[in-house]
Amino acid sequence: MAELLKTALIYDFDGTLARGNMQEVTFIPSVGMDIGDFWGEADRLTRSADGDNILMYMQLMLARSRQNDQVITKKMLAEHGQDVKLFDGLKSDLTATGWFDRINAKGREYGLDIEHYIISAGLEEMIEGCPIRDEFHHVFASKFAYDAHGTAIWPAVGVNYTTKTQYLFRINKGVLNHYDHERINKFIPDDERRIPFERMIFLGDGDTDVPTMKMMHTKGGYSIAVYDPLNREKDQKKIYNLISEDRVNFVAAADYREGQPLDLIVKGLIGRIAINSGTMPAVD
Numbered sequence: 001m002a003e004l005l006k007t008a009l010i011y012d013f014d015g016t017l018a019r020g021n022m023q024e025v026t027f028i029p030s031v032g033m034d035i036g037d038f039w040g041e042a043d044r045l046t047r048s049a050d051g052d053n054i055l056m057y058m059q060l061m062l063a064r065s066r067q068n069d070q071v072i073t074k075k076m077l078a079e080h081g082q083d084v085k086l087f088d089g090l091k092s093d094l095t096a097t098g099w100f101d102r103i104n105a106k107g108r109e110y111g112l113d114i115e116h117y118i119i120s121a122g123l124e125e126m127i128e129g130c131p132i133r134d135e136f137h138h139v140f141a142s143k144f145a146y147d148a149h150g151t152a153i154w155p156a157v158g159v160n161y162t163t164k165t166q167y168l169f170r171i172n173k174g175v176l177n178h179y180d181h182e183r184i185n186k187f188i189p190d191d192e193r194r195i196p197f198e199r200m201i202f203l204g205d206g207d208t209d210v211p212t213m214k215m216m217h218t219k220g221g222y223s224i225a226v227y228d229p230l231n232r233e234k235d236q237k238k239i240y241n242l243i244s245e246d247r248v249n250f251v252a253a254a255d256y257r258e259g260q261p262l263d264l265i266v267k268g269l270i271g272r273i274a275i276n277s278g279t280m281p282a283v284d
Helices: 035-049 053-067 074-081 099-109 124-129 164-173 181-185 207-218 233-244 261-277
Strands: 005-011 112-123 138-146 152-157 200-204 222-227 250-253
Touching: 005 164, 005 261, 035 053, 053 138, 053 152, 074 124, 099 112, 099 261, 112 124, 112 164, 112 261, 124 138, 138 164, 164 181, 164 200, 164 207, 200 207, 200 261, 207 222, 222 233, 222 261, 233 250, 250 261
Parallel strands: 005 112, 005 200, 112 138, 200 222, 222 250
Antiparallel strands: 138 152
């Protein structure tokens, strides 16, 4: 039996796999802030410091927790991550097979080994607690540094809209960490890279995904802009801009149920990758 070819499905998290921002569900209320006030304060601090907005929102999480006599730990953040509002179809239930099992099976049918990845400006520790974490080969996301007692003390990694693109190369070359810049910058011939861009599909929704979508689009991979099925006029305008500026290949609602447009698009792209890679089974 021929070896299955590694193929990557890469996802943003907030607004792509789950509705809204992960911090909004339980964490922000737990530190006594309104959601709008939290993000407004994070934006004010970012502008005041001329800083990175991802690092500043993480620093605000630490500050507000201290003010409320709370300690941020990995366990605490993972517990907050359990409550994220996942979009329909991602998890298996008694009536339907979940997204990951269906997509993995379609990949095997077409001679492809599908690996799922996350590249997110959200928090790795919260994603670790979400119900679908075990479906992902690796998660690249923002995260905290911790002291000897396991207490978060400082942002260790901030994944913003431009740094997201480097993680496509890390997946491409098989460098699954944040720190190793020597290997990620080392020249590797395209045919020796673990997963070529032509066998990558990226799904994202927000402004932080635009450079990643554009790079994927121009590198020979595929980009899909997803939107909340309960979308607002603001979301629609953002999608219109992505299409008109030629930044994405496809657009679909973030509905992962079988037979929905997103399901059909991704399965179709898996078929296209299989044809281009020469793994599509012959049709009698």
